Amino acid sequence: MTHDGMSSLQIAKQLRKVVSERTVRRWQHMYRSTDTIDLKTPAGRPRIIRTKSLIRKVKNRFIYKGRQSARKLVNSRGISKGTIGRIIHEDLHLHAYRVIVESILNDEHKQRRVSFTYWYFELGGIFNRQNDRVYAPSRYYADEHKGTKPTAKFPKKTYGMACGIEKWSFTSNYL
Incomplete structure (x- = not known):
């Protein structure tokens, strides 16, 4: 669509306002500069707590310690209860039984x-x-x-x- 000479407003209208005109403009800029719209780095603030190394440490804790509560992990690692919950459920795909x-x-x-x-x-x-x-x-x-x-x-x-x-x-x- 960008090669056809359409403006970002016209592209946004064709997409029936699913994405905003600003997003279309950002995509056009990325496409013109790199010939692709793939994101090199994730947009937004970088992860500083829920990193791969922390996820690996929590996983090893469950493997080697066996029975481990989320509260003990929060106290030992010094991170929030929500972060530990996301690591357990979203990253490790574990459930409490x-x-x-x-x-x-x-x-x-x-x-x-x-x-x-x-x-x-x-x-x-x-x-x-x-x-x-x-x-x-x-x-x-x-x-x-x-x-x-x-x-x-x-x-x-x-x-x-x-x-x-x-x-x-x-x-x-x-x-």
Whole structure:
């Protein structure tokens, strides 16, 4: 279009105002000087924080340290929470998955679960799974790499609670 002698205003009108006249003028200037409109350097402010070296350091931290929280990365690297979030999600394509707590059961425990109505409550609050995350590209990968946390069948402070219903009355709970 520039070779045809069209002005930047005419080109902008033909593009139906998708791009501004100023952008068309900039493209024409770049085309006249370099015969291409490819950008040599990205327009705008240069990256000073989210560099390739920082992305590599964060990736290595996840590889070698295993379970790592974004908050710990923010504190150790001295950068903002948003920057770490963009590095994790946009650059490394990782997602946060909750750690799954699995019971270690043997055959006897499985039989007990089937034959009795017992509920076990852990009162210690030793493991708070809502704050523990594993960053991985998929749930399958997270499960393979420290995404499951085995726990004992009977924790330290455990109470068994049973409830019985008779024909005409409801028996109370006993410990």
